[in-house]
Amino acid sequence: MASKYDGLARIIIQNVGGKSNVISLTHCITRLRFKLKDESRANTEVLKNTSGIVTVMQSGGQYQVVIGNHVPDVYAVVCEIGGFGGDQQDSESAGSGKPQKLSAMLLDTLSGVFQPILSVLMATGLIKGILAILTFTGLLTPADGTYQLLFAVGDGFFYxxxxxxxxxxxxxxxxxxxxxxxxxxxxxxxxxxxxxxxxxxxxxxxxxxxxxxxxxxxxxxxxxxxxxxxxxxxxxxxxxxxxxxxxxxxxxxxxxxxxxxxxxxxxxxxxxxxxxxxxxxxxxxxxxxxxxxxxxxxxxxSPVLEGLIVGAFWQVLVIFGLHWGLIPIYIMNLSTQGYDSFMQPYFAASFAQTAAVIAVLMKTKDKNLKGLCIPAAISGLFGVTEPAIYGITLPKKKPFVISCIGAAIGGAIIGLGNVKKYSSGALGIFGFVTFINPENNDTSSIPWVAAGVLVASAIAFVLCFMLYHEEAREEVKAVEPAPSNPGVKKITLASPLKGTIVPLDQVEDAAFSSGVLGQGVAILPEEGVLYAPADGEITALFPTGHAIGMMSANGAEVLIHVGMDTVQLEGKGFTVLTAVGDHVKKGQELLRFDLDVIREAGYSAVTPVLVSNSAVFTDVIATDDGQVGVGDTLLTIL
Structure with a gap:
């Protein structure tokens, strides 16, 4: 039977390099976690811009495709279409990947071992928490058959x-x-x-x-x-x-x-x-x-200092998948002590993140952003914050930093209260019951947890509401009609580099020379500084710094790719001076690159400058000059 995720699954499989490039596949609460033979074969930008995918992360030896709360359904369809057996590896594929660093291997191992059980582990912990509430209120006693049967589920899995x-x-x-x-x-x-x-x-x-x-x-x-x-x-x-x-x-x-x-x-x-x-x-x-x-x-x-650090950096650890290094410690503490205090300051982080999203929701006038905020806030209340992080707070930067500040203070309060968690229950609002001691119905941790959550949420909401402002987007300005044709409007892009003009059809990479990525021209640079060709917003930036995309204020999507195959340098010789979401001015420095590093590695420094949405315009005309300086007219868009 066809699934509504069939199309998305096929796009994912194709753009992670195909079935043959996949060593293994697992999933967690929000992400598909691929282990690939060669990550360079994956089309990361295509996946990031695919509807139904929040973002793509590469961390801990894994290629992570962030989906959201419905990831189990997508995972099932991807496995069915791709014929994947989940995280089980065959001997041939297991040995075909690139060697991993020890830290990456450790994180990959921990996530592979614990990911499959976390949802049920949380469910059984939640059942124990509910039983604690029922016995605390006198609705059940430990001698009741109902209690004993349900406790067998809650405690049996852990045993x-x-x-x-x-x-x-x-x-x-x-x-x-x-x-x-x-x-x-x-x-x-x-x-x-x-x-x-x-x-x-x-x-x-x-x-x-x-x-x-x-x-x-x-x-x-x-x-x-x-x-x-x-x-x-x-x-x-x-x-x-x-x-x-x-x-x-x-x-x-x-x-x-x-x-x-x-x-x-x-x-x-x-x-x-x-x-x-x-x-x-x-x-x-x-x-x-x-x-x-x-x-x-x-x-x-110092429980307070430890709580402040864990609270402040928990969401950062989640972004890079590094939180997996702490989960075994948490489970081990539960098994040996019957409770855990070390990790519990993290509990305030998801609420701080959610409060920041709610503040953005209340302030923004952008309908699309409002549409992202509502489901992200609901998801965050239940402890799943990836939609909030990747969709809203991290791209906006300031809300993410503010949420970390709120989580740090909330975590310090939780640390001060020597809070203990007695079972590995659910996240978010359902997680409160796991702070009740099932042995004696001790609820002394609950007030401290509640205080930490309320303070973290209040700080994140108030600061974000006060400090978050949407940057005014420049209106598309009408350009004076050309005298020879009063019906034609012109948009000009300045040269981002100083150097020699190279016609696009002479670029050695067919992806550029064919025009499939857009019309434009290339430059062989004389200096290693790239400048903004127009006012606009940075919309794409490769982690290696070799390629950058921007939307100009007058509607032209510009793609600049420094050199050929320079992605292989993995960022060596590149210094990025901007970030996705930044609004830049014409002539502003965007990045610097070392021409000697590029040449010594055997790569061409020819840099295509393309209008990637050229199909919506009548024509894109390159300058006739053989040499250009920074700021000279490079492309004229009709």
Whole structure:
């Protein structure tokens, strides 16, 4: 059955470089997260300008297409049309991508392991929060059958987290998923967990943060386990599955095909399970202890300062996908302490972002912007802020900075209140219930959370309402008719460079010489400074700085591409002096570039200057001069 997202899905697949360029695909709350073999094959600008796509981000080794709240539906259609198996990678494609930096690999791994479960993890946490409200109000008691059955849903998912992460980790690392599940089952098997009730055989590192109890031996090797066992644990199963994936790959190479189907998992588990209990588990526990000690030390040093920093920078981390580095710490704190305080100042950020959007909504007279603000504000109230960030506050700059200021102060208040979150419940307004302690119905964190949210929202709204002003757009000015033809109006564009004129049909890149990107002319520059050819607004700017687009005040869309294939320089030699959304004046410096860097890398410095919407005009006429200086008439548009 056809879906309304079929067209969008086909555009996405085509412009990420086609099916053959996709290594893996996952999604989070608002984004499709591709891992591509070659990101340079993706048409980022086409995707950014496609209806139904908010923006495109490239971070952490992932090519992220931001869709919005309906991303699960788009994801399903993309997978169906593209024949993708989600985040599962085959051995051929997994090894075909470019080598990643360690930080990018870590973020990619964390997001791949935790993304698939976050929505259900939030749902089960929300159920526990609702139960806390029901018992607090006396509508239910923990002895009621209704409470016990619903609590089994809310708490059971978290208890069996090693099993669930065994599956997601296996898909991420290329292990047989059911082998990953078997590892998780072994970690929380009741008789294994019961070992911690035995008499302690030996205590290692007594009195330190690494204190460990030995409860049993395996072939006379000590088995070290945490006091509570491995239920609800995070780090041990992820590391164990990674080790098991390497063991499985080894056996796949040597076991005969006739018995591979059952012997590979058998041999893998026979080695991986003991290694998990005698080596990987203790290493993971040590790592968890270090992380827990470090985060708690940071929090204890100054909860207010820690809250201010987390609140201020949370949305920045979200933009680049770096928040995935903190989520495992949060889940680990829940499993070991029963609550988390370290990350909770983030809670004010989504409300500050939403308040800034509401202020823009109330001040703007732009109908299109109002249309963006309403759904973004609704989405933000439920904790999903990407539509607000990418659609409104970040492009406008000032509202985004103001929202971060509000979130910082709100986060400081939450830090001051030593707020504790007891379950991984929903975001936004539904998140308040997760600050109720289900053990004793303690609601002492709620007033501090509410105060942080209200202050953050009030500051963001008031400052944005006072300081946000829409820049007046210059009206399209009527140009004096040409004497020879009173019905013709002329628009002129000044030369943005000093140099030698090169006719467009002599440019070596067919995309420019064919005129498919617009009519115009090229310049071989003598100096490495690019100036604005007219008054107008910057509408596009490649991160590498090699290409820039603007809408002139008189309606001409101008595209300037510095050099041929200079995207390969990845920004080396380019200094950008403007940003998307900036209003610039004719003759204003837009960017600087090093001609020597371009030439030494073997690239041509020929720079096309195009009118990309030339189809709406009668003609685009280039100057007859062979040389031009900055500010000379370059193009005349009729």
């Amino acid at each position: 069996y987290l090693p099993v669930i992460l065994g599956y997601t980790s296996a898909r991420k690392f290329g292990l047989n998923p059911f082998t990953g599940i078997a590892l998780g089952c072994a970690l929380i098997y009741p008789k294994v967990t019961a070992l911690t009730s035995n008499e302690v055989m030996e205590v290692l590192f007594a009195g330190s943060i690494f204190e460990s109890n030995v409860y049993a031996t395996f072939l006379k090797i000590p088995v070290i386990m945490p006091k509570a066992g491995y239920p609800s644990s995070v780090v041990p199963i992820v590391l164990s599955v990674y080790v098991a994936s390497k063991i499985e790959n080894m056996w796949k190479k040597v076991v005969p095909d006739v018995v591979k189907n059952f012997m590979v998992p058998t041999l893998t588990l026979l080695i991986a399970v003991p290694v998990t209990f005698v080596a990987v588990g203790p290493i993971a526990n040590t790592l968890a202890a270090l992380i827990g000690f470090a985060t708690q030390a940071a929090y204890d040093t």
